Amino acid sequence: MLVSENELQELVWRVLRGYGWPRAESKDIANAIVWLEMHQLDGLAPLRTLLEAPTTFSHQPTTISAETGTTITLHTANNIALLAGDLAVDLAIGKALETSRAVRVQLLDTPVPTLLIASAAAKDDVFAVDITTNTHVMRLLHNGDLSIAPQHNPETAAAAHIYVGNQPLPAFPRRTATHIPHHVSQQHYQAHLASGIAITNTDWHHLNMLALNSMVEATEESRQRGAGENAIIG
Amino acid sequence: MTTSTLPLRPPHIVMQLDRLGSFYANRISFARSMIRKINRETWDIQCTTFDIDANGYGTCIYEIIATEGECYSLVVFSQFLDAKDRTDRVIANKWDAAFALCEGKLSDEQVDRLRSELPKQEAGRNQADVLVISRANKSVRNFESIVDQLANGQQPNPDQFSEVGYIYRTTAVYGNGKFGIADYAKLKQKQSFKLPFSAQMFAVWLFREFTIQLVNHVARCKQPTTAVSLDSELHRYVGVGNATGLGMAPFLVKHPQLIHQWMLARETALARACHETTPTAATIAQLTDLLDRAHLHIAETNIADVRQTQANTSALAGLDAIKHYLNTNTLDTWVPLADFVAAETSVETQEIFNSLLIELYPDIVDDLENTTGTIASVKLNPTWRISTLIDAIETRYRWVLAIDFDSPESTHYFWYYSQEKKEPRLGVRAEEPGADKEMPVTIARDIAMLYRTLQQVPKTDYDKAVIRFILAHPEHKETIRRVQSLETFQYGEVQANLLNAECLPIHLLRAKLAMFGAGRFDPKSNLWTRITLFQGAPRLTEIGNLTSDDWSFPCKPRRNSYVS
Numbered sequence: 129m130l131v132s133e134n135e136l137q138e139l140v141w142r143v144l145r146g147y148g149w150p151r152a153e154s155k156d157i158a159n160a161i162v163w164l165e166m167h168q169l170d171g172l173a174p175l176r177t178l179l180e181a182p183t184t185f186s187h188q189p190t191t192i193s194a195e196t197g198t199t200i201t202l203h204t205a206n207n208i209a210l211l212a213g214d215l216a217v218d219l220a221i222g223k224a225l226e227t228s229r230a231v232r233v234q235l236l237d238t239p240v241p242t243l244l245i246a247s248a249a250a251k252d253d254v255f256a257v258d259i260t261t262n263t264h265v266m267r268l269l270h271n272g273d274l275s276i277a278p279q280h281n282p283e284t285a286a287a288a289h290i291y292v293g294n295q296p297l298p299a300f301p302r303r304t305a306t307h308i309p310h311h312v313s314q315q316h317y318q319a320h321l322a323s324g325i326a327i328t329n330t331d332w333h334h335l336n337m338l339a340l341n342s343m344v345e346a347t348e349e350s351r352q353r354g355a356g357e358n359a360i361i362g
Numbered sequence: 363m364t365t366s367t368l369p370l371r372p373p374h375i376v377m378q379l380d381r382l383g384s385f386y387a388n389r390i391s392f393a394r395s396m397i398r399k400i401n402r403e404t405w406d407i408q409c410t411t412f413d414i415d416a417n418g419y420g421t422c423i424y425e426i427i428a429t430e431g432e433c434y435s436l437v438v439f440s441q442f443l444d445a446k447d448r449t450d451r452v453i454a455n456k457w458d459a460a461f462a463l464c465e466g467k468l469s470d471e472q473v474d475r476l477r478s479e480l481p482k483q484e485a486g487r488n489q490a491d492v493l494v495i496s497r498a499n500k501s502v503r504n505f506e507s508i509v510d511q512l513a514n515g516q517q518p519n520p521d522q523f524s525e526v527g528y529i530y531r532t533t534a535v536y537g538n539g540k541f542g543i544a545d546y547a548k549l550k551q552k553q554s555f556k557l558p559f560s561a562q563m564f565a566v567w568l569f570r571e572f573t574i575q576l577v578n579h580v581a582r583c584k585q586p587t588t589a590v591s592l593d594s595e596l597h598r599y600v601g602v603g604n605a606t607g608l609g610m611a612p613f614l615v616k617h618p619q620l621i622h623q624w625m626l627a628r629e630t631a632l633a634r635a636c637h638e639t640t641p642t643a644a645t646i647a648q649l650t651d652l653l654d655r656a657h658l659h660i661a662e663t664n665i666a667d668v669r670q671t672q673a674n675t676s677a678l679a680g681l682d683a684i685k686h687y688l689n690t691n692t693l694d695t696w697v698p699l700a701d702f703v704a705a706e707t708s709v710e711t712q713e714i715f716n717s718l719l720i721e722l723y724p725d726i727v728d729d730l731e732n733t734t735g736t737i738a739s740v741k742l743n744p745t746w747r748i749s750t751l752i753d754a755i756e757t758r759y760r761w762v763l764a765i766d767f768d769s770p771e772s773t774h775y776f777w778y779y780s781q782e783k784k785e786p787r788l789g790v791r792a793e794e795p796g797a798d799k800e801m802p803v804t805i806a807r808d809i810a811m812l813y814r815t816l817q818q819v820p821k822t823d824y825d826k827a828v829i830r831f832i833l834a835h836p837e838h839k840e841t842i843r844r845v846q847s848l849e850t851f852q853y854g855e856v857q858a859n860l861l862n863a864e865c866l867p868i869h870l871l872r873a874k875l876a877m878f879g880a881g882r883f884d885p886k887s888n889l890w891t892r893i894t895l896f897q898g899a900p901r902l903t904e905i906g907n908l909t910s911d912d913w914s915f916p917c918k919p920r921r922n923s924y925v926s
Contacts, residue, residue, distance in 0.1 A: 130489060133547065134539030151802050152742075152840035190833050215836065222744025222829040321548040324490045344796030346782035350789060 129332055130324030137162045139335050140175065146341025153215075165325050167274070167308070168316045172331055179338065190215055197227060201234045217257075220290035234287040256297055258289035267300050272310030275300050368633040372852075374761060376625055379858035383869025384673065384709045385876035387914065388717040389724065390631055393879025395731035396563040397899060397911060403429055404906040407568065409575070414440060416583035418576050421477070424568055425467055428554035434493070435468045436461060436568045439481055440576065448499050451533075451783070455485040457497035459530060461572070463565040465491045465544075484784070488542040493549055494565040495541065498530040501603065505529050505577065508592070512581035515588040520918045523599050524662045527882050527894040529573040531603025535562045550735065558620065558735050559878060566895055570602045571902045594901065595919040601897030604880065607890035609785040611870040612777065615803045618844070618854035623736045624877050625853035628720075631727035635719045636700050638726060641693040645722050650688060652718040652915070657681045659881075659915035660714075667885040673710040680711025721914060740847040742839065744829035748819055751828050754845050755813050761857045762809040774863035777801040788867060788889065806859040808841040881916070 131139075137158045144154035164171030194201040200223065202216055216233040224231040259266045262282050267275045277300075291297060344350075375381065387394065400407075406427040414420035419440050426434040438461040447456045460480040464472070472491070479486035483497050504526055511518045537559070539545040555561040574597050582589040592600075614621050639645070660674050660681075680703075687702050696719065703715045720727055756763070765772055776797045780787045791797050802808075815835055823830075832839050848854040856873075858865065866888050875883070880893040898916025900908055 129487065130542060132490065132539030132542060133545045135542070145799075150837055150839065152836075152843060155840070190836065192833070215833065215839075218742055218744045219829050219833065222827050225745045226827065321545055321551075322490060324542060340781055342779065342799055343781040343784075344778040344787070344789070344799050346780060347794065350780070350787060350794060350796075351782075 129327060129329055131327050131332065132324055133162055133166060133320065136165065136325055136327070139339055142339035142342040143175075143179070143335055146338055162325075166317045166320050167313045169276075172327065176331075198229055199232045199234065216288055217290070220288055221292075224290045224292040228292060230289055230291045232287055232289050234285055256291040258291075258300075260284055260287045260289075262286065265301060265305075267297075269297075272313060274308040274310075274313060275305045276308070277301070277305035368630060369637060370626075370629045370633050373855070374857060376629060377853055377855060377857040379856060379866070379869045381709050381713070382856065382873035383866065384713045385873050386713050386717040387876050387879040387881055388628065388631070388720045389911075389914070390627055390720070390727060390731045390734070391877055391879035392557065392559045392734070393563045393567070393895060393899070394911065394914075395557060395728075396560045396567070397908075397913075398728070398731075399557075399560070400428070400564070401900070401905050401908045401911065405429075407902055407905065412575070412579070414576065414579055416580065417442070418580045421473070422572055422575070423468060423473070424572075426568075430553045432552060432554045433466050434554070435464045435466065436565060437464065437468060437473060437476055437480075438569065438572050439477055441481060443499070445502070448502070454497075455482045457481065457483065458500045459569075459572075460495070460497045461565065461569050462488070462492050462496075462543075463494040463561055463568075465493060484541060486541060490542070490544045490548065492543040493552075493555070494535060494537040494561050495543055496532050496535040496562075496565060496569070498532045498569065498602070500530055501526050501528060508577050509581045509584065512577060512592060513585035513589045515585075515590050517590070517593050517596060520596060520599060523596070523897075524918050525664050526603070527599070527897045528570075528601050528603035529577060530569070531605060531892070532566060532569075533605050534609065535566060535604075537562045537565075556735065557731065558624075563878065563895075566602050567899060568902070570600070570896050570899070573602070574600060574901075593919075597901050598898055598913075599916060599919055601882075601894040601899070604875075604893050604895055605886075605890060606871050606875060606893065607785070608777075608787060608867060608871075610874055611867050612786055612801060612803050614856055614870050614874060615805060615860070617738060618848055619736050619738050619740075619851050621856075622848070622851035622854040624734050627730040627733050628877075629853070630733075631720045631730050632716050634726050635723045636696045639696065639723055641696055646688060646693065648722055649718060650685065652721055653681050653685050653688075655917060656714050656718060656915040658917045662918050663882055663884075665884045670883060670885050673708065676708040677710040677714055680707035681714065683707055684711070684715060717914065721912060724911075740843055742829075742832075742843045743846050744827060744832075746828040746846060747825055748816065748828055748831050749824035751831075751842060751845065752813075752816055752824070754849065755809060755816070758848075758852075759809045759813075759845075759855075762806045762859075763813065765806055765810060765859050765862075767807055767810045771863040772859060773807065773861045775861050775865065777803045777860070791861075802840070803860050805841075805844070805855060807861060808838075809845070812838045812841045812845075881914075 140158040140161050141154050144157060145151070149157075161171035161175055190202055192200060192202060200216075200219060202219070220231045220233040256270050257266075257268045259268075261279060262284050263279050265277045265279055389395075408425050409422065410425045411421060411423035414422060419442055422438040422440070424436045426436065428434060438459055440459045441457075443456055443458045447454075448458070460483060462476055462480055464476075468476070475489075476492070479488055480495060481497075483495070488495060504522060507522065508518045508529065536543065537546070537549060549555050549561055552561075555564070574592055578589075578591045581591075657678060660677055663674060665671060665674075683706060684699070684703060687699060691698070693699060700715075700719070703712050707715070767773065770792070773791055776789050776791050778787055778789055778796045778799055778801055779785070786801060789796055815838060816831070819831065828842060832842065856870065860867070860870075868885050868888050868891055871891055872883060875891070875893050878895070880895050881897060882894040884892040886892060898913040900911070900913065
């Protein structure tokens with residue numbers, strides 16, 4: 129079936145909120161998933177992975193294990209690496225802006241692949257970003273060009289390199305990368321706007337069921353109080 | 363005077379909840395600007411299919427050639443509805459009529475698909491070639507009475523339209539990707555519908571044309587030899603009703619930058635009209651006429667709600683006072699009059715006056731309609747100092763810091779999304795379950811909690827980047843991002859605690875509906891209201907030939923003006 133960007137975004141947001149995730153991260157990750165889908169990358173795959181082992185979120189600080197002028201290593205006490213990944217991008221952007229140098233953020237947990245880069249891209253596309261995960265290596269340039277290559281070393285720790293300004297970028301490390309120029313991404317985006325985003329009925333119904341967790345069941349009392357009840361007008 | 367130096371009313375005045383709940387439509391409201399656009403561009407609108415039976419059931423299609431030749435269709439399906447199924451609940455899946463605004467001319471396959479899905483509304487699925495969907499129920503009383511009178515060769519008594527100013531009433535009008543329709547991102551790429559809610563307004567206006575065509579048709583089928591068509595003045599006086607509930611309220615909180623743009627446009631229009639013009643004999647005479655019209659419009663509005671009736675009564679007195687001031691003072695500028703209105707009349711009167719003053723100056727305010735859209739951008743700036751954040755809260759959110767969130771009244775309500783109704787609801791925190799799934803309309807409390815946490819930060823850490831604070835307190839990230847993102851959007855926040863026991867959500871609905879261009883506010887509780895759209899608006903046959911677009915505060919046609 130085909131769904132709109134807005135529907136998917138709202139649905140993912142509700143699913144994450146239903147698990148008790150905080151608003152900011154629920155919004156960012158919903159944006160990231162839609163960003164991936166609108167660029168013909170599989171955004172729902174990492175969500176499925178996440179939901180296979182559902183967990184509720186409790187706010188616990190993300191601690192910095194080590195920090196130098198250009199490197200930050202994070203440990204995620206809440207064990208939801210995706211959240212830390214989102215925060216890591218914020219942290220790296222802040223530090224890179226302050227120092228005008230590239231900043232590397234390394235995560236001690238392995239984040240869900242691809243969402244990190246989408247998180248960065250969906251936030252602000254003026255930065256060049258390199259993301260390393262245990263499955264992929266990715267680069268997003270400020271002009272919107274995207275490169276993706278498989279990660280050959282599954283033991284690789286997750287990390288984000290954030291570049292600011294016009295810094296010279298190191299060569300992208302994979303010759304076998306898939307390059308998606310910005311104009312192609314835009315064509316994908318326009319195609320999705322024109323016809324909608326394809327999603328399986330199974331995913332759609334599953335996510336809708338999970339989204340119910342963000343809503344409140346009716347009671348007799350709430351039915352009596354409800355706006356517009358018995359709103360039959362002559 | 364440039365826009366930046368205009369004396370705009372400050373946000374602590376404009377964004378007060380009771381003032382928002384007193385707003386009236388004005389000439390840059392979306393319904394008004396949409397009518398101006400289609401008239402200016404002479405849109406070609408033809409009814410190409412009118413396959414409606416003698417009972418009024420069937421299919422009607424209008425084809426539209428709009429801006430720069432863009433082509434659209436509005437399809438309406440009218441069906442029998444048992445009286446017991448006629449409910450205006452949002453999730454109802456049976457309606458007297460369902461309609462959709464679509465891209466291009468419709469193929470037979472598209473019409474078949476829409477016929478299958480559209481009448482089910484929220485239980486149906488649509489495709490991205492559909493831009494707007496909505497549904498409507500009859501005012502059975504008006505429909506049958508009008509048809510009978512027209513069939514017998516008589517015009518209806520206009521009094522019945524001042525009680526119920528429509529033949530059909532809609533509930534939700536969707537235009538943002540719901541139920542599979544096109545995203546707003548697609549809609550705003552259209553030259554015809556770049557402005558917010560313009561596609562929805564157009565669909566409702568054209569549906570209003572259908573409702574008139576329908577009663578004329580059914581009357582003719584009933585008594586072919588005696589039937590007459592609805593008089594053009596009465597046609598103008600018929601709008602489209604709408605029942606609006608809490609579903610609309612969180613929009614104002616969720617889209618603060620957009621709300622800022624709407625309010626800024628309105629306040630700029632008001633400031634230009636007040637401060638960049640000089641009253642003349644002609645404009646004073648025009649204002650006097652408008653005051654008379656507004657007075658009559660309100661006097662003709664029959665509603666049961668006690669609070670709104672009191673507001674209307676005070677408005678009538680206030681409008682009289684303004685007229686008296688005009689008659690007894692010489693004006694070199696509008697400022698003394700505006701000061702008098704602000705000091706001596708009710709908030710309801712003030713906002714009527716503001717709409718009327720804006721009405722006088724199309725040449726200097728109409729361009730502001732193009733500023734009512736914005737690309738929302740809510741971004742975290744991780745480099746802000748903690749001290750900057752504290753300053754921002756102390757400067758822009760003083761209204762929050764005055765609230766005692768330790769008092770139970772301050773968190774009396776919680777907003778939630780109902781599983782059953784699929785729309786927002788208001789619960790009493792101490793009495794109902796669900797507060798753990800509270801909707802994020804808790805801005806005042808969020809800011810207060812953030813400020814409380816910030817006060818625990820040692821002053822020696824104030825120069826640290828705010829991202830360091832977020833690492834330790836991730837629960838505040840969304841609130842911090844909001845404070846940062848609204849730095850230059852002074853009208854972004856509704857300055858009220860929406861959880862308070864005294865909060866009237868109806869005010870939020872009124873503010874948004876006024877921006878749409880709605881009138882005849884008829885609250886049915888503190889949680890929902892009935893309104894009328896396009897009452898007094900030009901008819902389809904007038905488009906392209908309008909010399910005036912002033913149809914604000916419509917008044918009942920005098921019976922002798924159209925009955926021979």
